[in-house]
Amino acid sequence: MKILIWQTAYLGDVILTTPIIRTLKNNFPDAELGFVGRSFVGELLKGYPIRFIPFNKGFFESFSIIDKIKDHHMVLSPHISARSALLLFLSGIPVRIGFDRSELSWLYTHTVAHTWGKHEVERNLDLLRPLGIRQDSMIKETKLFVDEEETKIVREKFRLPEEYVVLAPFSNFPLKEWYAEGWIELAQALDLPKVLVGTEKDLRKAMHIEKKAKLINLTGKTSLRELLAVVSGAKLVISSDSSPVHIANALGIPAICVYTSTSPSYGFYPTIGSYLTPQIPCSPCSPNPKKCKTGSYECLKAVSPEDVIKKANFFL
The missing domain is CATH 3.40.50.2000 (Glycogen Phosphorylase B;)
Incomplete structure (x- = not known):
């Protein structure tokens, strides 16, 4: 069959x-x-x-x-x-x-x-x-495979520390991205080394974050397999409502999802880890929003950096 x-x-x-x-x-x-x-x-x-x-x-x-x-x-x-x-x-x-x-x-x-x-x-x-x-x-756990050799090669190639947190601010849908200053404040507050990931199209935004926060910027520098290996070695992944949440969980790594226009009610929340949601009247918007319904873009800043930092420190 x-x-x-x-x-x-x-x-x-x-x-x-x-x-x-x-x-x-x-x-x-x-x-x-x-x-x-x-x-x-x-x-x-x-x-x-x-x-x-x-x-x-x-x-x-x-x-x-x-x-x-x-x-x-x-x-x-x-x-x-x-x-x-x-x-x-x-x-x-x-x-x-x-x-x-x-x-x-x-x-x-x-x-x-x-x-x-x-x-x-x-x-x-x-x-x-x-x-x-x-x-x-039925098996309900997601799973991806990364072998030890891949992780070792990536650690050496990008000179990764023994322990680190992965930050994944970017998405194919800009309305899913928590505001840059929030990521900067988060990165400045975390004690562990931070690794920033994203694709080539995110380079400009990544450079803005890198200028104001000390981190290892791998945006646009990893292949897909290298990204998996980077995530597999992390203690925690903090991400927008995007694929790094699911990569992390499929590798057994806890993830914190920072929601903006979307919501865990759509079913794309981390199964290992936690999430934060905006508490505003127009939330949630839609699963893959392309335009703000109110024109206020309030959801992009509705989750406070303090709350994300508190949640991250709980897991760390």
């Missing part, structure tokens, strides 16, 4: 599907598992017994992917886009399971209820119910 998982969203979304991989492997040990995701996913899921199929959403690639996946017997799709539903329908895979909230959900052979108020891991695992998998045989 060949089972496919389709998740072409962001880094964190993919990490939150790892319990599906683990549960399927436990319940169908002889099944061949495939995973369709963006090109970086192959590096992210290193160590999993899956066949990775990269998909970058180009027009021609959208149709060429059909030939690559049509030999599967069933597919589970946490991704809710119309493109996902249509391509999986055109693939002719006999059993196609998706959420009832998906666009073009009627193209799936089975749908399950998508509800807020539960963790995304539990929501994703609901997709296994049509396969008859019981709740008590």
Whole structure:
């Protein structure tokens, strides 16, 4: 039997599907598992017994992917886009399971209820119910694999201290980012060395933080595997509502999430660690907000640095 998982969203979304991989492997040990995701996913899921199929959403690639996946017997799709539903329908895979909230959900052979108020891991695992998998045989912990050699190489390459805290202020959605001065005050207050992480597009903002706080700035300097290794050696990760929260937890590292426009009620909160939320009338906004509904951007500064520092010191 060949089972496919389709998740072409962001880094964190993919990490939150790892319990599906683990549960399927436990319940169908002889099944061949495939995973369709963006090109970086192959590096992210290193160590999993899956066949990775990269998909970058180009027009021609959208149709060429059909030939690559049509030999599967069933597919589970946490991704809710119309493109996902249509391509999986055109693939002719006999059993196609998706959420009832998906666009073009009627193209799936089975749908399950998508509800807020539960963790995304539990929501994703609901997709296994049509396969008859019981709740008590589902694995709810996310997991990524980083070996000791990777961690050792990264420590030497970036001259990392024995103990440190990872700060991850940035997001693909600017309205998910706590304000820079808050990160600066936090970095100045923590006794342990701080390591700042992000991508190349975050360099300007990272340099602003680096100028005012003593830290090791690795923004734009790490590959994905190196980022995993950096996080795996941390005592604590403090992050915006973004993938470093889920990377940390999948490596057994506690994470503190500082929420702005989003909310733990959407289900993307740390399972190891804690979080802080803004206490304002318009909160929360939406899972992936692109524009402030009130124009005030109040949520970006609604969580105080003092509260984040107190929470961090509790874990440290």
